[in-house]
Each structure stands twice: as C-alpha cells, then as structure tokens.
Amino acid sequence: MNTLLKRSGLAIAVAGLCISAGTANASSHREAPFITETPKVDGTDFYMFRSYETGRADFVTLIANYLPLQDAYGGPNYFDLDEDAVYEIHIDNSGNAQENLTFRFEFSDNLNDIQLPVGPDGDKKMVSVPLKNVGDASNEANVQFSQEYTVSVIRGDRRTGTVETATNVTDGTATFDKPLDNIGSKSFPGGYEAYANQHIFEMAIPGCSTNGKVFVGQRKEAFAVNLGEIFDLVNTNPLGPRNAETNDLADKNVTSFAMEVPTDCLTGTAATASGDPVIGGWTTASVRQARVINPAPTSNGKGATVEGGALTQVSRLGMPLVNEVVIGLKDKDQFNASEPMNDGQFATYVTHPTLPELLEALFGVTAPNNFPRNDLVTAFLTGVPDLNQPQGVTASEMLRLNPAVAATAPASQNDLGVLGADSAGFPNGRRPVDDTVDIALRVAMGVLADPADAPDGDLGYTDGVQLDPAELQEVFPYLATPIAGSPNS
DSSP states (O other), X not given: OGGGGSHHHHHHHHHTHHHHSOSOTTTTTTOSXXXXXXXXXXXXXXXXXXXXXXXXXXXXXEEEEEEEEEETTOTTTOOOOOTTSEEEEEEEOSSSSSOSEEEEEEEEEEEOOOEEEESSTTSOEEEEOSSSXXXXXXXXXXXXXXXXXXXXXXESSTTTSEEXXXXXXXXXXXXXXXOXXXXXXXXXXXXXHHHHHTTOEEEEOTTOSSOEEXXXXXXXXXXXXXXXXXXXXXXXXXXXXXXXXXXXXXTEEEEEEEEEEEGGGTOOSOBOXXXXXXXXXXXXXXXXXXXXXXXXXXXXXXXXXEEEEEEEEEEEESSTTHHXXXXXXXXXXXXXXXXXXXXXXXXXHHHSOSHHHHHHHHHOXXXXXXXXXXXXXXXXXXXXXXXXXXXXXXXXXXXEEOTTSOOOOGGGOOTTGGGGTOTTSTTBXXXXXXXXXXXXXXXXXXXXXXXXXXXXXXXXXXXXXXXXXXXXXXXXXXXXXXXXXOOOO
C-alpha cells in the first residue's frame, strides 16, 4: 500500500475522483429533473466501509440515504418512505458490472385511527385526530401512523434471481419497524436516541452463518457544504481555509438504510492482483411504471394513487456526485435509470470532464490539458490498481471496497482518505467523515498530474466546509441522532 502514497501511484488512486465528486458536497440531492418530483425515492448518499466499531472488524457497513433536505419541523406528515417503491442495495462481487447480491427493502403503512370524543354530552362524535401521535410516541398505542419493512436477499439478477427473506432475530418474524422521525422531546420524553436505538435489529441473513444488523430511520445529515454559494457559479473562495464557510446542511435530516453485513457474505470471485477481495456497491430505487390519481381515496387513508406495471428504476447512486456535476443535464434522468454494465454510453463525460474547464473560466486558473483523461477512466470506472481494482474488471461506475484493508480508528481517520495517506478511506469505499469534495477539487485541477499538464495543480482547493467528526457516532449506524422538529425541551 505504501506505493499508493507516492505521487505517481496516488495520482491513479484519486484522479478519478474529480469526475465522481464535483464542486458541491451535496452528493445527489435533487440531481436530475425527474427525481425532484419524487423525493421519497431520491438517493442522496451511499457509504460502504469496513466497520470500525470496536469488535466489528469482520463486518462491512452499508448506508444508503434517501429523501434529501429534510426540515426537522416538517409535520404533521414528516418523512415517510414510499410503500409502492422498492429500495435496493446492490453488490457486484465478480467484477462484471452486474449485481450478484441485492438487498431489497419494501415498506408497509400501518394506520391506527385514533379518535377523540368531540361535542356536548349526549351528542358526542368520535373524530379522527390530525397528528401522528397523541402522547408518548414510544408507546405504539399513542401512534396513529407508522411504517414497517421487509428485507429480501436476492442472489443473481435483481428481478429474476433467487429471492429469500431476512428475519428479525428478536421475534423471528420477517418484519422490522421503522421509528418515527424526531418530532421533539414532548413526543419522546424518554429521549429520541434511546427510542431510535430500539429499532436497531439483529438480522438473520439467508446464506450467512453470522447475523448482521439493520436500521432504517431518520438521521442527521452527515454532509457539510456551503450549498447555495457552490451552485451560484462557485460563489466562494476555493483557495481559502477548509472550514471558513457556512454549512447549509447543518439543520437538515435524511433517512438512512443502514446494514452491517459479515464480510464473507459479501465477497466473491473479484480480487485484486495480490488476491485481496473487492466488492462493488451502489443503491437504487424503483417505482411502478403507472401511477393514477385516485379521486376517491379510501376511508383508511390509503388509495390517493393506484400503482401498477413493471418496476422502473428512477434513482441510482454509487460514487458521490456523479449525476450532479459530471453527467450533462440532458442525460441526468437517463443515468438514474441506467445500470453499471451500460456505463459506456456516458464515457465522454469521463474522458472530457467539464468541471476543470468551468473552474478555469470562473477563476482564471489553468485546467489540466491531458486529453482524453484516460487516467480518470482507470479510477472512475475500474477501481484503483493494487488497492480496489478487481482483475478482469468490467469498466463501470460504482463504489468499490477492499475489505482486507484494516479500518482506521475514528480518532485517526483522515478526511482526505487515500490522498491523506489513509487507505481505508475514499475512494477505497467511503466513510461518513470522508471529504470527497476537497479531494475532488484538488485532483480535478491536477494536484497529482504532471506539472506540464496542470501548472496550478498544487493549489489547495476546498469548498470551505468540513464536517466535525464529533457529529458522527463511532458505533452502528454511525450517523448522528436527527435534529428534533421542536426546539423546546
């Protein structure tokens, strides 16, 4: 691994990041025209890393975030997921750009119609209440609307492969409860974190000799970015301090699908030249092709729409920020509907990336001129040689992890990942602390390229915002307790 820290080798390791991250640490929040209309299935971030919680070294953590930019006070409905959609995490462990293993999440709504007597004595009417809860929300009897989910394990093609059902070790059923969002302390007098932790379940995964963990629920947004300024033609100082700007996402929540899976249940035939295993991962969401508005919803609160037809993929996320600042506007919806095995159609966006040219025009710096950017193709589509590139790999966009690389303890993690001499970080998988934006900006402008190709490459580009590692947890599910909707204690 030490060779990766040399200038030439590390250039291969992180060069591709400039096309997979971009100028805004917002990942894929509202990144394509169609997905802005369906926020419940909008994938925002995907993390995949060797677990660094004490005693969990033999596990890999997968976190897929959905439903972006949640204002904590967004009641009375808050941020439930779509029971007519399927949310999936895919694993390629053979290097052929096709899923070998898929974890599929499907949700069901539970309505407990809570009514109160209203009116004078002798003429009271029972009337349904408008709120989700009428007391301590940790008591199910006080909750009017909740969700539960199942986890299916599919081996082979996601639609035609062998399907088995994961089970809840706690009660032996095939269902798991999703906690309510963090309404506020009056609704959770015992504390929200204690309530949420009751929804971390031990999960028996078919085909695995060791159980894993699963949690689906609201978490605090882990990204830090001056979002408004970035999309205003990078209206900030990209050469300033790394922590001098306002974090526009500091008051936002997100919904996380978090799993901890035994490493040996994820690995397959894909391996580096030295024999280390490699897994590739990405997350998708799919909805039914047809959606018809129902003018007369049923009295149980369901039926506002009628869904039908084949499942159609509308969201895709592997490496961060690809669709947001790499794929051209006209192809963004197409990328969200595509699969890694068909990524050749987007090759021009990799060999001739626009981000360096935009920065050159905006700031008068000099963009790299080594076209086509075949060095970027290596890291972006195939993984990094001697780190996480499988032998015989099929070029495709996904997050790749070599789980044989030991996890770095939280106190020693470098948020610049491989660029900061921390080979357990991005682009070898991705941890919540990894600052993919700063890495990307520096590499995009040629920090690791030949000086003749990038004369300004040694400048310390940054988006000006860093995540405080203290905001993260050091145990599963790693992301922090969500912000409460009500500020009153």
